[in-house]
Amino acid sequence: MSGVRWWFLLLFLLSLQPKADQAKQRDELDGCSWCSKNNTIENVGGVIRYAGTRVGKEQKIAMKIAIKAFYRSNLSDYLRLKFADPLGTPASAASAAIQLIGRNHVQVIIGTITMLEAALIYNLDSTTEDIPIISLTSLPTTPHLMPNPSPLFLQFSNDVSIHMQCLAAIVGNFKWRKVTTIYQQQDGLSIDSGLLILLSDSLRKVDSEIDTHLTFPPLSLSDPKNIAIERELKKLKSKSNRIFIILRSSLEFAILLFEKAKQMQMVEKDYVWIITDEVTSLLESIESSILYNMQGILGFKTSFIDSTRSYREFKTKFRKKYELKYPKEEYLNPSIFALRAYDAMWAVAKAKEKSHDSGIQMIDPKGWSCNDRDTRLKIGIPTKSAFYQFVSVSQDKNENRSTHATGFSIQVFEAVVNRLSYHLSYDFVPSNDSYDDIIQQVSQKVLDGAIGDISIISDRYQHVEFSQPYMESRVVMALLFG
Missing domain, CATH: 3.40.190.10 (Periplasmic binding protein-like II)
Incomplete structure (x- = not known):
């Protein structure tokens, strides 16, 4: 898949551990008429928040397309997907993953799992210590305070620090000295201080700073008129600073936020709204009538090459499957989040193909290889x-x-x-x-x-680069007396 490369993952994943009792488990791949009970079955767990979120819907469909597309050319072996939707706190995400590992015998977890959630998974159950977790989210959890939970935890997304640098570059270009950050609380989580630290450090380099930070509560079905959003927007409107950065938000929250902000005349000439990749990359999926409320907003997104044959084939399959699953939605094209899920799933299937059913192993990529043609x-x-x-x-x-x-x-x-x-x-x-x-x-x-x-x-x-000095050198003056 162009744009989001999967092949580097093969340096880390070599194979999947077979389980004898998995041959009796029910196949969950839609339209998998070529699956045979005689084949060796190995399961991949998908921990995806697909209930009511555009990103989750795309990721789940993309993973199914990837596994079906891969095994059309190789029917001797295949993988099965077992999905779980973790609603709630990080503990519920960890619980969902542990259940997939224990009950469904999955050998790999792919999903929107943060570093904190991965740490819980590895620490709560010793049977998970050999399970690779491929994370599709770039949100940090105070990365400077929490070490990598395991060498098997892999990030399959952009470095979020680059996103913070993009935000700071926009702020610095217009010489805005103070900004207000907005954070949507999700899944019972409080503000991730790692994001604020990264953004603050980036803003400092352009002579700017965070003046006010506001955390919005999660979306609630008991608040159909979005009174909570209106109440928080009134707080922002009463302040003199009108530079708003939406640091974290679901697409659904952003739609409601800007609808209410438009009604309150807060998307006007004197206001500046900046959104990040997780919202901007999904704007094309919004109906034009809703998108009207977001005119004039600044944002950035991850681009990818959409002219390759592989992408066009994936796009066609995705549109058909998405329309069949969600017929009421107007926009059918996949976003960058679907591509990452597709490529992560393809990488696991490719790794399994190279394994010869011997267990997951980790290798150390050297990144350099000399041959006879290299000049000494x-x-x-x-x-x-x-x-x-x-x-x-x-x-x-x-x-x-x-x-x-x-x-x-x-x-x-x-x-x-x-x-x-x-x-x-x-x-x-x-x-x-x-x-x-x-x-x-x-x-x-x-x-x-x-x-x-x-x-x-x-x-x-000025002419060359030096290594770090390995010995101190000083010039001294000595006075000699006769």
């Missing part, structure tokens, strides 16, 4: 070093090499190379030139690098 790096070393303890170059006929380099700087370089997770080919190139000349040769790509007792000074720093 030319590393310059000074032959006129003032201190032979750092660099010393000599002839070495016994080892059939023209030069032999020794010294502390050489040892540091070789120690670093030996710690690399890949092979690095290089040759030492002795140079009789001055240190400044060697620096120029590196800058001009005559040499790939240089090592030695080379001082880091401002003039040289």
